[in-house]
Amino acid sequence: MARFVGREHELEALDRLLAHAHNGTGSIAALAGEPGIGKTRTAEIVAERAERQGMRAFWGRCNEEPGAPPYWPWQQLVRSWIAAHDEDSINRALAGGVAPLAEIVPDLADRLPEPLRDRAVAAPSTEVAQARFRLFDAVNTFWQRAAQQHPLLLVLDNLHWADASSLRLLEFLAPDLAGSRILLLVTYRDVELSRQHPLSATLGELARQPHFERLRLGGLSHAETAHMMHLAGGATFAAALVDAIHVQTEGNPLFIGEMTRLLAQEGSAAGTSRALRIPEGIKEVIGRRLNRLSASTNKVLTAAAVIGRAFEFRLLTALADDIDEDACSAAIDEALQARVVEALREPGHYHFAHALFRETLYDEIPVPRRSRLHLKLARAIEMICGDDLEPHLPALAHHHWAALPGGDAAQAVDYAQRAARRADCQLAHEESARYCQMALQAMDVGTGLPRETRCSLLNALGTAHSRAGDWLQAMQTFKEAARLSAEYGNTKELAHAALGFETASWSPGLPGGPAAELLREALAAQTSADPVMNARLLSALARALIFSGEEEQAIRVHEQAIAVARTAGDPATLADTLVATVSLRWQQERIAERIAASDEAYELARQAGDRILMCATRAWHLFDDFELGDMAAWRANLEEYEHGGETLRLPFIRYTASMSRAMHALFEGRFADAERLIPRAYEIARRMPGMDAAGAYSVQMFTLRREQGRLHEVAPLVEHFVQHTSAMDVWQPGIALMHVELGQMDAARKKFDALADSDFRAIARDGVWVANLTYLAIVCHALGDAARAVTLYQLLAPSSGRNLLFGTAIASFGAADAILGALSATVGDLPRAQQHFEAALAMNERQGARPALVRTRLYFAQMLLRRGEPGDLEHATRLQNAAREEAAALGMTSVVACIDAASALAQTAAMEHYPAGLSRRETQVLRLVAQGKGNRQIARELFVSPNTVANHVSSILSKTHSANRAEAAAFAIRHALL
Structure with a gap:
């Protein structure tokens, strides 16, 4: 280890990172370069230096052969840390995370002190994405706690060979390393990375971290x-x-x-x-x-190359059975002497001095002989480990697959399936997908295999893709599974394919039409003998119909799903169906049904002891409480919901609760809290496959910047996001509102006219339909479009007396009556507008919705100034002053500027003098009378009622001593009022 040349620059940089980690500022460093350039050797020197500084160094080495278990480098890191620490240290590091870690390190219990072994049991079953988050979070927490005891250097060597699941875990841990005493050092070959290589995407994620540093090793001088x-x-x-x-x-x-x-x-x-x-x-x-080297040594080393870079002597002797044990031992001694092979710490275990030795030997083996050796190796593993094959399933699957076409295709399929199921249990979905693909390839080679197996394999592959968040690949796979299942008459696999396709389509928010077609086909093939499956299919169909815009049909199907679930006689099935279909009752007028369904589901879940389902149903109460403005109930339910999430360690609950907290901060005008809470929610969601993390984050930040008067800062980013996202149509109402807020009225009008076509039927009636209509209502009021205001009022009227929400827990516009009042004023129905404004003022003040209260006061004041009746000016002034004071306190700068501009205009108007004692409003009416306009035309132009115009005309005739409208017009001409 003393012989080392060069790398002064790289070691200087790594010494600096070691010092930072020692002092509590962690980072990620990458050593990249071609094979043999010294990546591992440099990492070994860094490890020596780290230990001299009081840090602990641990290694996770990725195997070049694909027969290693999922998360193999992380297993090595955890095991070596536990082996190096006493019982108290292990207890502090593991705390409550023993069960999740047991999923990634299957033999963890055998390595733990006695008091901890009982806690290393399987974690409670949860929704898959949450279970994986829970696992990754447990690993993250383990290393954070371990680093509190000693600063750590964690080395992931040869990362280009890591399985995809290990890479996802690395991406998960990366953001939190900056606040730890950990330097994570990775090495990889950069000459082998194509854009399709899994590591390429991971390096892109790591590069986004400000505490990531890449060092490329070049040749020596x-x-x-x-x-x-x-x-x-x-x-x-x-x-x-x-x-x-x-x-x-x-x-x-x-x-x-x-x-x-x-x-x-x-x-x-x-x-x-x-x-x-x-x-x-x-x-x-x-x-x-x-x-x-001697011929016998080359023969033994060739057999070792089939096993992998690391190999065990007893397996080697079984594989090279034509060479006796003494000759095999002599060959290893010769290889050790030549420094081709190195001994590992565990007796009887060796590895090639460099991966290139193994690669060179393996590449020289003729393909037919290579296949025979892989089959022979698989048989040897079966013989040696026959009592416990489970840990060796990845290796057996690989070697039986590599033995094809000369091997046993049926066994290759069987081992690949078993390895896939094992990977699923370990939440290594990418690895599960790889084993399913191996099994399908083996089926292509074999003959006489049951054709139904291909259907189940395709469904398993689709499920793995879906769980890994690869939605499009999942949809393609499920579609093929459905086609084959229908062709073979396999109704069970057809149902699973249809359900899987629907999940993979709605999770990223894709249209539900294709899923509905598959689900109908699966339902037609089912019998009434399986009400549980029928209920699942109907629930999925109802959701697919919602995502395809067929709302009325969706409601009928969902009622049928509940009826079928009730006949199943299974409380869990009924509870699942109620929860699965409760979102179909998102409409304002169906809130009572929604509450009843969630209450029933909660009670069923409670009776069944299903705490996870109890939390899921409690979430709907949160949304309903907020919509109804019952903030006391909302706070109480949120605390219960958060407590359940912490107890069960469910990330989706943490995400929903964090997002709800951010929404509430926006709602109350606590913008500094929102700045902190919004990114926190985003970080949780970003690590969960299938979550629309960017979408929800963008809406919350859009809302925050709008309230702060800072939309101009994010406008280019919003435009770019919309142009490069599949949800472009969903964002169009928000873009129209942004144009209004930035004073770009022509652009706003163009966007609004396009969206208003056919009475706003282009706006999808989904969970954000109300929010999009609210955006458009604000735009409509700003544009003064009375005709469209009538339609928008009718669509939003059922929300009167409630809060308007974006989604379920993203953002709130406050009391709906404020928007309904603005639309009424746009139409010219001022008495109704006043009723709505007064209701909105009371509701927003009661629930502490300060930004919404500011905007309600401003809308109300604008309406009063337009009306111009006795006392309106004073009332409007009080509302404007209160709005300005509140807006200034909250930091709503654009609203303050708007009020100040309106006040300046009012002061200018107050200084104007009109003949015959006419008021400013009466002068406006007289000008329009002189233009020959009737009362209804004047009413529309001034946003007042015809009765109000008639009153103004009567006053004008009296003050100007005019007998009729023609004489009044002549008065206007004589006094140059035109």
Whole structure:
């Protein structure tokens, strides 16, 4: 370990990161480069330096062969940490996270102190995305607590070989490392990364972290090459030979070292390049080094290469059964002497000195012989580990698959299926998908295998894709499963395919038409003998119909689903159906039905002891309480909901609760709290596959910046987001509102006219329908579009007396009556507008909705100023002053500016003098009379009622001593009022 050359710059950077981690500021560092460039060796030097500074270093090495268990590098890290600590330390680090960690380290219980073993049991069943979050969160918490005891260096070596599930776990942990005493060091080959390689996406995620640093290792300099040759060969080489080797190896340390050893073996240490042909590549050097070993040693090492870079002696002897144990041992001794193989700490375990030794040997095996060796190895594993094959399923699946086409296809399918199920239990969905694909490939090779197996394999593959958040791939797979199941008459697999397709389509918010078609096909194939499956299919169909805009049909189907679930006689099925279909009652007029359904589901879940389902039903009460403005009940239910989430460690509950807290902060005008809470909710959702983290985050930030008068800061980002998201149509009403807020009235009008076509039928009647109509109602009022205001009023009228919500827990506009009042004023129905405004003022003040209260006062004041009846000016002034004071206190700068501008305009108007004692409003009416307009036309133009105009005209005639409208018009002309 003492022989090390170069890398001063990289070690200096890593020393700095070690010091930061020691002081509580963690980071991620990556050592990248070509094979043999010294990534692992540099990491070993960093580990030595870390331990000298009082840190603890632990390694997780990724296997190049794909037969390793899921999360293999993380298993190694956890196991080695536990092996190095006493019972008290382990207890502090694990705390309540033993059960989740047991999912990722199956033999964890055997490694724990006695008091902790009983807690290393399977975690309670939860929805899959939440279960995986719970697992990842437990691993994250474990390392955070472990680092509180000692600062840590965690090394993930050869990350380019990591399974995709391990990479997802790394992405999950990355954001929290900055606040820990952990330096996470990864090494990987960058020359092997295509855009499709799983590591490419992970590196993109890591690069987003401000505490990520990438160091690319290049070749050694000429002087460093000479120094390394001297250390490796124990002699001084001729300058010309050093020159030639430096040029040929491009400073690759492994190439230099192996070339120097080859020279030493061939007696050419003092020679020159003229007397020696220097190999063109590192594998040729390795090949020549291997050729200097005996034939029996090469044969044993070839067998070892089939096992992998690391291998066990007893498995090696079983594989090389034509060589006796003594000869096998002698071959290993020769390989150790030649530094081709290295002994590991565990007796009887070895690995190749570098992965390139294993790769070179493996690549030289002819394909037919390679297949036979893989099959032989699989048989050896079965023989040696026959009593407990479960931990070895990944290796058995790989070797039986690699043995094809000469191997046993049926066994390859069986082991791949079992490995996939095991990966599912460990929440390694990407690995599960890989094993399902291996099983399908094995079916293509084999003959006489049951064709129904392909249907179940496709459904399992689709489920794995779906659980990993790969929705489009999942939909394609489920569609193929449905096609084959229908062709084979397999109604069970057809139902599973249809259900899987619907889940994969609605999770990312895609249209539900294709899912509805598949579900109808599955329902038509079912019999009435399975009410549980029929209830599930009907529930899914109802949701698909909602996502395809068929609301009335969806309601009929969902009522049928509940009726079927009641006949099943299973409380859990009925509770699931009620919860699955409660979202179909999102309409304002159906809130009583929604509450009744969620109450019934809660009681059923309570009787069944299903705490997870109890929490799911409690969520709907939260939304209803907020919509009804019962904030005391909302707070009480939220505390109960959060407590259930913490007890069960369910991330979706944490996300919903965090988002609800952010919404409430916006609702009350606690913008500083919102700035902190919104990103927190986003971080939770971002780590859960299938969550619309960006969408909900964007709406909450849009709401916050609008209230703060800072929309101009995010307008370009919003436009870019809308142009590059599949939910472009959903955002159009918000874009129209943004144009209004920024004073871009022409753009707002263009967008509004497009969306208002056919009485707003283009606005999808989904969970954000009310929010989109609210956005458009605000735009409509700003544009003064009386005709469209009538339609919008009719659509939003059922919300009177309630709060308007964006979604269920994203944002709230406050009392709906404020928006209904603004629409009434736009139409010119001022008495109704006043009733709505007074109701909105009372509700917003009662529930502490301060931003909504500001806007309600402003709407009301504007209406009073337009009406101009006795006392309206004073009332409007009081409302404006109160609105300005509140807006200034909250930091609603654009609202303050708007009020100040209106006040300045009012002061200018107050300084104007009109003849005959006419008021400003009467002068406005007289000008329109002089233009020949009737009372209804004037009413529409001034946003007042015809009765109000008639009153103004009567007053004008009296003050100007005019007998009729013509004389009044003449008065206007004489006094230059036109």
